[in-house]
Amino acid sequence: MSPRSGILILLISGLIFIEGCWDYRELNELSLAMAMGVDKDDDKDGFRVTFQIVNPKEVAGRNATGRAVPVAVYSDTGQTIFEAIRKVALKGSRRINLQHLRILIMGESLARDGVKDVFDFMERDHESRLTTRVYIARGNDAETVLNTLTLIDEIPANAILGKVKLSERAEGENYEVRLIDAIHGIFRKTSGLAVSGITLVGNAQTGPKISNMQHTSTPAELDIAGMAILKDGKLTGWLKGDNARGVTWVNNKLKSTIVNLKCKPKGKISIETYHSSTKIRTDVRHGLPIIHITIRQTGKVAEADCPIDLTKSSEIRNLERKWEEETKHVVVDAVEAVQRLKSDVLGFGEAVERERPRAWKEMKDSWEDLFPACETEVTVKSKIMRTGMRTKSSMSNK
Incomplete structure (x- = not known):
């Protein structure tokens, strides 16, 4: 037997004992977060983190009990973003997975105070997607925006993405900003960052209710609200029109x-x-x-x-x-x-x-x-x- 043949046999033998990825998780053990919001928590001098998580049975049309809310929204606070995320995870029965995160929204109050901590966490986290789109909640907090249900797109995160894409092609007053580009603009000393704004129009109390999806003209809806201008990681003003x-x-x-x-x-x-x-x-x-x-x-x-x-x-x-x-x-x-x-x-x-x-x-x-x-x-x-x-x-x- 040649040395090369012996090596090949050893490799094949080793494959027999490999059962799979050591850290794999079944899909039914995960909560897929489509959107993440970060706000200031003035009471505890920390952060409030909100996740918009897909309700898989409702989206797949397999809910036998009747129409339900297509997403679940969980929020909690912490002195750091990571601590707040761990607290949010305890509110559900599954581990929150960020690998499908489509949008990241920061409240205006947080943006004026500074968002470098948010991007520091997102850049360090191994599950973060660098293609996640970044937005600022104008005149509101991210939690309120993510709690608002939308009519045409059942998942509000998809509705926000769709609105910005439509605004790009209809008016040209907004454009998508990816997480990787936002990180570059935030941490580069001599540059700044322009981010599309999202606002809530109408009755904020009605937004989280299923009844908001049962009107031809919704009482509360999400809308594009100009471009937020940030300098040194802080919101300095808004541009519109x-x-x-x-x-x-x-x-x-x-x-x-x-x-x-x-x-x-x-x-x-x-x-x-x-x-x-x-x-x-x-x-x-x-x-x-x-x-x-x-x-x-x-x-x-x-x-x-x-x-x-x-x-x-x-x-x-x-x-x-x-x-x-x-x-x-x-x-x-x-x-x-x-x-x-x-x-x-x-x-x-x-x-x-x-x-x-x-x-x-x-x-x-x-x-x-x-x-x-x-x-x-x-x-x-x-x-x-x-x-x-x-x-x-x-x-x-x-």
């Missing part, structure tokens, strides 16, 4: 949006942006950073509520110029709004470090003062590719 959309544009996160343009003598034209690309370049003049933002976008005419002939190339080019001016206006205002909050959520510092490493060595220690004073130059290049199913407005003959 065009300012939030401008942040999305600069960060190259815009998937789609609508821009309304005025036309003469009256009326408006809606342009749908369906592709946008943003590039940031940097320069240094007299020791100060100059940020060049270039946006290239394509779109189509979605609605023309004014007399205009879109068969004429001159009209198309005129619309493109107006579209460029409006986009530039939105972006400039958003940059100024972020600079007032003194949080570099736009990645200007990273761009300078990447392109001007020598200059960055002199700037990084004073970037907190330099960022609000950064000079920006915005260039927008637009192209209207389609005008819809008709070229002449219905008002052109009036």
Whole structure:
């Protein structure tokens, strides 16, 4: 027998005694957490942790006793996040598993106080998913948000994800932030973090009840609430509307949006942006950073509520110029709004470090003062590719 054959026999023999993974757990021994919320606990100077856990029988449609709540929500407090999680686990009959966690929500009060402890725990925990989406509960606590039942999506965590995805493609005023990206923004000294906000609209007392899912128009519902701006791990302010959309544009996160343009003598034209690309370049003049933002976008005419002939190339080019001016206006205002909050959520510092490493060595220690004073130059290049199913407005003959 050759030495190689002997080694092969030993390996095969060893496999006979292997029964499986040493730390495996059956699925019916676990509680699958879809969402996690963290709030301040002022009474104990600690944290309140909330988990939204799937009710597997209800979701699978095997509940023989009639309709039940599709999720269970458990909360408890502790001086540390880890202690609070262990206390929450004791409220159920199964071990809470974080490997399927889809969203992490932090209450506004906690966010203003600081969220570095939350991300420190999430980064250390071996079960945490770095693709978990991160949100801030605007004007509320995370526990209240996670207790609110939703109508179309039975699992509220899925409803929140769906709303943000829809907002990305409909308005362009929000975008998803993964846990790994949030950790990078929180712990990097010279940058900041922009996170989508979630708010509760309506009657908070009705939200946790099954009756909230039995109305055509729910008494309490979850809604998107702008972008939270954090600096050094603390919430410094909120951006909404065009300012939030401008942040999305600069960060190259815009998937789609609508821009309304005025036309003469009256009326408006809606342009749908369906592709946008943003590039940031940097320069240094007299020791100060100059940020060049270039946006290239394509779109189509979605609605023309004014007399205009879109068969004429001159009209198309005129619309493109107006579209460029409006986009530039939105972006400039958003940059100024972020600079007032003194949080570099736009990645200007990273761009300078990447392109001007020598200059960055002199700037990084004073970037907190330099960022609000950064000079920006915005260039927008637009192209209207389609005008819809008709070229002449219905008002052109009036």
